[in-house]
Amino acid sequence: METLDRLKRLVEARLDRDLPVDSRAVENILIALTKTDDFWAAVRASRELYLVVAKAIEVFADEGLVSIDDRRIVLTESGRAIISGLGVGSTRYRCEACEGKGIVVPKDAVYDEFMKIVGSRPSAVQQYDQGYIRPYDTLARLAFIDKNGDLEGRSIVILGDDDLLSLAALISGKPRRIAVFEIDSRLVDFIGAEAKKRGGEIEIYQHDLRKPLPDAVLGRFDTFVTDPSETLGGLKMFIGRGISALRGPRCAGYFGLTRVEASLKKWSAVQRMIVDEFGCVITDAIEEFHEYVNWDYLERMTGWTYAPVKAHPTVHWYTSTLFRIETVEGFKGLEDEIEEEIYLDDEAASV
Amino acid sequence: METLDRLKRLVEARLDRDLPVDSRAVENILIALTKTDDFWAAVRASRELYLVVAKAIEVFADEGLVSIDDRRIVLTESGRAIISGLGVGSTRYRCEACEGKGIVVPKDAVYDEFMKIVGSRPSAVQQYDQGYIRPYDTLARLAFIDKNGDLEGRSIVILGDDDLLSLAALISGKPRRIAVFEIDSRLVDFIGAEAKKRGGEIEIYQHDLRKPLPDAVLGRFDTFVTDPSETLGGLKMFIGRGISALRGPRCAGYFGLTRVEASLKKWSAVQRMIVDEFGCVITDAIEEFHEYVNWDYLERMTGWTYAPVKAHPTVHWYTSTLFRIETVEGFKGLEDEIEEEIYLDDEAASV
Structure with a gap:
């Protein structure tokens, strides 16, 4: 727990934007790295903000929890020890027939x-x-x-x-x-x-x-x-x-x-x-x-x-x-003109 | 549309409880009856309140839209004509491998x-x-x-x-x-x-x-x-x-x-x-x-x-x-004693 909190603070300190980070996010990113050595796949598996995953991995590297070569992010022994100490993990049960969607599209x-x-x-x-x-x-x-x-x-x-x-x-x-x-x-x-x-x-x-x-x-x-x-x-x-x-x-x-x-x-x-x-x-x-x-x-x-x-x-x-x-009864949409920025905020990564 | 509204009012009039009924519910129950002649299966397929489905089917029978024998509820020609006039329907795409859950449990x-x-x-x-x-x-x-x-x-x-x-x-x-x-x-x-x-x-x-x-x-x-x-x-x-x-x-x-x-x-x-x-x-x-x-x-x-x-x-x-x-940050559960009725309300059917 203390380790997670420390890692969380290190990730926060490294972010140049106002983004929510919590110890569960750190944990989710660590768990993702037990499943893949690919950065992009880790973003997907972690279910955490792209920018937080990216910075967390930098922190993990500095702390010796992962080693990064030009393409792969690999948990080190000390990285594995932390996860195993926490005892947490997740298992994949996804239905391959529908890719987890619950429905199948006919090939018509x-x-x-x-x-x-x-x-x-x-x-x-x-x-x-x-x-x-x-x-x-x-x-x-x-x-x-x-x-x-x-x-x-x-x-x-x-x-x-x-x-x-x-x-x-x-x-x-x-x-x-x-x-x-x-x-x-x-x-x-x-x-x-x-x-x-x-x-x-x-x-x-x-x-x-x-x-x-x-x-x-x-x-x-x-x-x-x-x-x-x-x-x-x-x-x-x-x-x-x-x-x-x-x-x-x-x-x-x-x-x-x-x-x-x-x-x-x-x-x-x-x-x-x-x-x-x-x-x-x-x-x-x-x-x-x-x-x-x-x-x-x-x-x-x-x-x-x-x-x-x-x-x-x-x-x-x-x-x-x-x-x-x-x-439902009494619902209401948006009918006014709006001025807000719609493409960019602190969490945006793909634009 | 007028037909649906009329049916909706007839269902409302027949209910002895305060339950929300709308024309979409009537439509959903009609669509369900194009897929099954079993009352219980129709409740499931319609996704509408049990009590509303039950009363709607009584109304449909009075209006000659369905005929009911001891086990089956069958759309009559005039029932089919209404649905076909509306042009609405739905199709089943459920993944049989996972029964629509998106995940499969290993037989371990x-x-x-x-x-x-x-x-x-x-x-x-x-x-x-x-x-x-x-x-x-x-x-x-x-x-x-x-x-x-x-x-x-x-x-x-x-x-x-x-x-x-x-x-x-x-x-x-x-x-x-x-x-x-x-x-x-x-x-x-x-x-x-x-x-x-x-x-x-x-x-x-x-x-x-x-x-x-x-x-x-x-x-x-x-x-x-x-x-x-x-x-x-x-x-x-x-x-x-x-x-x-x-x-x-x-x-x-x-x-x-x-x-x-x-x-x-x-x-x-x-x-x-x-x-x-x-x-x-x-x-x-x-x-x-x-x-x-x-x-x-x-x-x-x-x-x-x-x-x-x-x-x-x-x-x-x-x-x-x-x-x-x-x-999320700032969440709050229920810590007080409560006095409310928890098993019975107007929508309850299974108790």
Whole structure:
């Protein structure tokens, strides 16, 4: 315990930002290092903030608990002794058939068609914090929405469509109405062209979500989907706009939230916003539902300078939890213009 | 839409209790009846309150939307026409390998040993709202706790142990300390005897949780687990007592919550309690993680008189969502004595 507290203070002292660190975080990072010698995989396994994991590993190296060569982070004997003294650990029980999602996507015509589309998609750009999830995960998210009765015969609005969910929804033939709000003209054009090729209808609005949704959309939808930027301002903006598009109680919203760039302190603030301010309820939260495709601009992201090992990831290290929320009587979305910074805060690493 | 609203009003008029009904609930029950002709399976598939499903089916029968024979509830042509007019539906994508849990329990020595123990367990009694989950699900819950690093080397407290999680935890050999609070002397004796047989240590307190936890336990544990009675008073009591046993920020709590006896309105009240009053954060919520073993006192439960078909269930119809919460800085449990009714409210059906 004393060792953990000392390590926690050393990590805190090394951070040039205001980030929550606690002894459980130190412990979680140590446990992660018993499972992998890869920095990126350790970030994922620890479930702790990227920037904290990076600095903790530097501290562990200084303290002789790990040795770092150009690619690997290896626990030393004294590192192993500390963990074994604590007696803690975790075991993996993940279902390989569904990768822990609980649902399986059928390999049908929709699957084949969507895989064709994503082959020619625009790449992610840093300006809009645009890392996107694996195509399979987009289809899994769609299946999850469908399972809950929030797709078939429903009107669905997508706020930020880097994942191309609108096209997957269109191909499925299930929604009654599909609308997309997207700031990036490349994606607007791509989605528009692909929809047109298929003779399908997607309403696409090139729109900066800092501004309210247009009246034609407010309060008209059954379901929203979004993948927020993870500053508090960004989370409020994406989720709040989504809620403002819903037409009454018992409508559903879906969004992803990471541990990589959002501390549990931030999760707690978001959840207070959702249940109190927005008057919604959380029905599902499934960890690691989404794995992000490694993006091109890794070396230009804030977190790169923090990385204790300057090697590119060989695994999908950036994952997020899928949340489903439902509106209850008296719910309320975000209809005002907002001024908050939405891409950057102390916990941000990927922008 | 008008049809749904009319049906919703008819269901409301027929209820002799104050229960939330909305058109989405009516829709969800109709969709469930496209998937099964069994009343109990429809309760499960609809995800709506037992009592609302029961009364809605009576209304559907009066309106000629379903026909009921002694065992089956079958949609009529006019029932099918309404659903097809709405265009709504849902599809099943559940992973059969893990039954939607995302994790798989290894069939190892712990598994075999636990299955032996449950063969001689006391049956559930109505007095304590004691329906328990399938033994596999107890082991799955333990695996889920272990996966999150909340079992190995941790101190764990179980509030109400109808599921015999304490014995599964003991056999696993992983926790540093196990404590159980249980009101039923039969379970206290059973757990004590089985632990003793194995030379294992479980601290067992026969205790009414309306009273605060003893000082020796307050603020001393890493992890709590409980399966609350689903009145608001019961939820507050079980979860609040669990939190009061935790020793600091970043400790974890696990509990189940159903849709059968808890409306989303109640879910929303519970979540406000968790994030605001108790200062915790929700990290996971996995639907249908637990299936309950059908209990003996079905015909004596409140809901039986409501059942539109007086046939015993042939499926596991009663399921719950597994929630994981984590304490954050400034969290606060429940340390006062409480007077609230914990077993009965308008939504209760199983007691």
